[in-house]
Amino acid sequence: MNNIAKEYYGTRVLKGVDLCVKPGEIHALLGENGAGKSTLMNILFGMSVIHSTGGFEGDVLIDNEITHVKSPIEAMELGIGMVHQEFMLIPGYSITENIKLNREINKDNFINKFLGSKLKILDFKNMSKDARAALDTVGMDVDEWVKVAGLPVGYMQFIEIARELDKKNLKIIVFDEPTAVLTESEASRLLKAMKKIADSGIAILFITHRLEEVMEVADNITILRDGELVAKVKKQDTNPLELAELMVGRKIDGILNNTTSSIQNKSTILSIKNLTVHMPGEEVKGVNLDIKEGEILGIGGLAGQGKIGIANGVMGLYPASGEVYLKERELKLGDPKEALKNNLAFVSEDRRGTGLLLDSSIELNIVITAMHNQRKYIKNYGPFTQIKSKEIREYSLKMIKDLDIRCTGPTQITRRLSGGNQQKVCIARALTLEPTILFISEPTRGIDVGAKKLVLETLVKLNKELGMTIVMTSSELSELRSICNRIAIVTEGKIQGILKPDDSDANYGLMMAGNKLETLSKGVE
Numbered sequence: 001m002n003n004i005a006k007e008y009y010g011t012r013v014l015k016g017v018d019l020c021v022k023p024g025e026i027h028a029l030l031g032e033n034g035a036g037k038s039t040l041m042n043i044l045f046g047m048s049v050i051h052s053t054g055g056f057e058g059d060v061l062i063d064n065e066i067t068h069v070k071s072p073i074e075a076m077e078l079g080i081g082m083v084h085q086e087f088m089l090i091p092g093y094s095i096t097e098n099i100k101l102n103r104e105i106n107k108d109n110f111i112n113k114f115l116g117s118k119l120k121i122l123d124f125k126n127m128s129k130d131a132r133a134a135l136d137t138v139g140m141d142v143d144e145w146v147k148v149a150g151l152p153v154g155y156m157q158f159i160e161i162a163r164e165l166d167k168k169n170l171k172i173i174v175f176d177e178p179t180a181v182l183t184e185s186e187a188s189r190l191l192k193a194m195k196k197i198a199d200s201g202i203a204i205l206f207i208t209h210r211l212e213e214v215m216e217v218a219d220n221i222t223i224l225r226d227g228e229l230v231a232k233v234k235k236q237d238t239n240p241l242e243l244a245e246l247m248v249g250r251k252i253d254g255i256l257n258n259t260t261s262s263i264q265n266k267s268t269i270l271s272i273k274n275l276t277v278h279m280p281g282e283e284v285k286g287v288n289l290d291i292k293e294g295e296i297l298g299i300g301g302l303a304g305q306g307k308i309g310i311a312n313g314v315m316g317l318y319p320a321s322g323e324v325y326l327k328e329r330e331l332k333l334g335d336p337k338e339a340l341k342n343n344l345a346f347v348s349e350d351r352r353g354t355g356l357l358l359d360s361s362i363e364l365n366i367v368i369t370a371m372h373n374q375r376k377y378i379k380n381y382g383p384f385t386q387i388k389s390k391e392i393r394e395y396s397l398k399m400i401k402d403l404d405i406r407c408t409g410p411t412q413i414t415r416r417l418s419g420g421n422q423q424k425v426c427i428a429r430a431l432t433l434e435p436t437i438l439f440i441s442e443p444t445r446g447i448d449v450g451a452k453k454l455v456l457e458t459l460v461k462l463n464k465e466l467g468m469t470i471v472m473t474s475s476e477l478s479e480l481r482s483i484c485n486r487i488a489i490v491t492e493g494k495i496q497g498i499l500k501p502d503d504s505d506a507n508y509g510l511m512m513a514g515n516k517l518e519t520l521s522k523g524v525e
């Protein structure tokens, strides 16, 4: 891609960017939230958001030929593939049917010989063979005829990749934060699969915020900042700190280490008893957990083991049974309004379900739930209500600064923000409720290294200054260990045990693999 420039509604978001990827290379594309990575990829894929907003300048060359891709279908025909962050699989279909969707193999039979090709039947044997080959490349040994519904979320990513690999003309494949939903072991399997794919001559464009992964697999790295190309480096000539500094344009200090205060004398604020939650792929099967007032409790564990289901169950988003007590009051399960009424707030792990009002301003999105549920920022004069616009503006500006939301200002509509910045608006919206307990899942998913620290710092600040109890679910152990007082590990839908943030890596590994470590972490519970 040569000298690419793009404007959205008068704002330049790409300014003369070059990106060159060779066959068989793993090329990392890095940049802060809003740096322009997705926009560059949208140009490569010929997405309509680009054409409908005035197109772009510069040239895209594929195999040295200027090729302006007009649509995603054309991109696919040209051998450009994409592994979506939001899985696009059909749950009721088997793995093979998903891999071969729209590229089914047919065979002749007695009837179609006479009545035409429309009556050909599916050639299951050859479809199976192709699916198996693609699954083997990504190192997935699950049966290829198993239904996708109910498989752990970690598997979905591998099926998406297998589907791309099965397209025989694939030349370049874009991985957009592929490990964000994976656990550490799954992520390392994915990185291995990426190397194997690259070895077969397919180029990989790797977008990630995890710099250690870049150091592990990338050959070359392109870094964008504010829509400009700031550096092209070879992996062997750099290190994660330098990459982080190139991305944000300033010195970065290490991940914060919260000096966790003792929770021993604290009383229980939320008591969960025998909770079961029917969340597909994240079933909770009898969780007992006491959450202490004013603590930051981490919930960790491998994908598909149920850690994600706990907050979703308590907040009433999935059918649940068992008992949950807020102090002495029993909460009605299965009703999201009940949770909000009791001043519990939730930042979901599900990016698609974040429910932003995409055509409304950042400031309205930040305050809307608090306005509706708590009558905050509203003044009543008899039958009339007035919105406190000045206070909303001031508060939004503070949130924009605290969470480093990259935008043109509080009135910008959220649709025009990058994915990571939309995430930050969701976090700000939950914080505005000043909840008694904040459930926050995967708080830094999709958020760049610089802003990650800010988000975690904001959580610590709210915990310390307002005494907010926080329950944070994350697949990043380092993140849990950096700010939590205690970390509950979930395996097979139950709490396997509770660890201290400074317990050894080996103990974390053992517990996540399902071992009971009774003698560990005395005094933690």
Ligand SMILES: Nc1ncnc2c1ncn2[C@@H]1O[C@H](COP(=O)(O)OP(=O)(O)OP(=O)(O)O)[C@@H](O)[C@H]1O
Pocket (backbone or CB within 6 Å): 008, 009, 013, 031, 032, 033, 034, 035, 036, 037, 038, 039, 040, 049, 406, 415, 416, 417, 418, 419, 420, 421, 446
């Ligand atoms: N549809 C749109 N309309 C207007 N502006 C947009 C649109 N999509 C993106 N932008 C703007 O373009 C800039 C680059 O955004 P982009 O999504 O490319 O960033 P990114 O590097 O992919 O970020 P992230 O890591 O958060 O996904 C941002 O300033 C964003 O606000």
